[in-house]
Amino acid sequence: MHRFGTLWHLAVISVAALLACGEGRAQEQAAAFNGLGMHLGNLSRLSHARTRSISPENFTGQPGQAGAATTGTGARAARDLGPGWKISPSIPIAAGKTATLAEIDGPGSIQQIWMTPTGDWRKTILRFYWDGQAQPSVECPVGDFFCMGWGKYAQISSLAVCVNPGSAFNCYWEMPFRKHCRITMTNIADQGMTVYYQINYVLTEVPADAAYFHAQFRRVNPLPAKQVYTILEGVKGSGHYVGTYLAWGVHNNGWWGEGEVKFYLDDDKEFPTICGTGTEDYFCGSYNFENRETKQYQEFSTPYTGLAQVLHPDGVYKSQQRFGLYRWHITDPVRFEKEIRVTIQALGWQPGGRYLPLQDDIASVAFWYQTLPTAPFPALPDKDALEVN
16 A cells, blocks of 8 residues: 555656646747747747837837937928927938948847838849848849839739838848848939838847848840840859749830749759749749730739739830739748759740740849858949839
């Protein structure tokens, strides 16, 4: 009896210990949530991550310092009200000058960016620098970064990028960094411009397997005869490709989107690992994006893909059609271990049922995550070569 009681007592202690251990692990896991990767499924979880925000009302993001400006672009309008009454809602950037939008010490992650820039969106260049690199990991005209490559407003309602009335640019790409983040904006136009902006971020621990956000702009106008357009190449490191934006200007009559998109991964040489079946197919459409009732292009904007812009000739000087398309690989990232190259063909039709290699105006932004260091990007086109024409 005494032996049985002892065994029973030991069993109770063991079960209690296991339950306590399980409860402890659960508490540890809950406490370990770093506030990254937010979605509806984890929105209720508590975290010790610290929310911060940088804007012209708080250039450093320091707690308790927002809205305290005494000078700024709104000072005259607030002259009867004083500090705290929208004295610094924006910053001017003179022609040829660069402004630093954010300097942040990590570890942490950018979670959302809102901005509304005036001026020429193709001649306003965004650059992001991670962890003290001299080489930017993002280098892109602000319009193209937010899928507005033709300098005209169009509404976009996607998960990664939203463009809202009247010209509100928003992105939701998560951008983790470990040591430092620096974001600049350069105005290469001949006139000054103004930018209103807010960069919302979190200071928290970053997982060891979190890669760095990258975006690279390219443009060729016109594309040389019988050449493919390169969206991305020269990448070195491990990562995954997450999105494409194209601003496509047509120089011919007829359909322009028969070309295939190809992903060359790691050791691929002549032929890629991934080859699509056509431009509109890659952007998750079909049959020329044509509305079968109206016989016109049908614009659309969805969480992962869209034909966001169709600009038509006006009968006078705007003589060519222009298109803006985006495709986000959020649920289907294209993973690589060493390098990646992405290309697209420009193909139409000619008589006799033959493909017509096109010489169109194509600009692109490639979006991806990778390990550092960032390989040098090709030089941006000069001011004249960036011109939307």
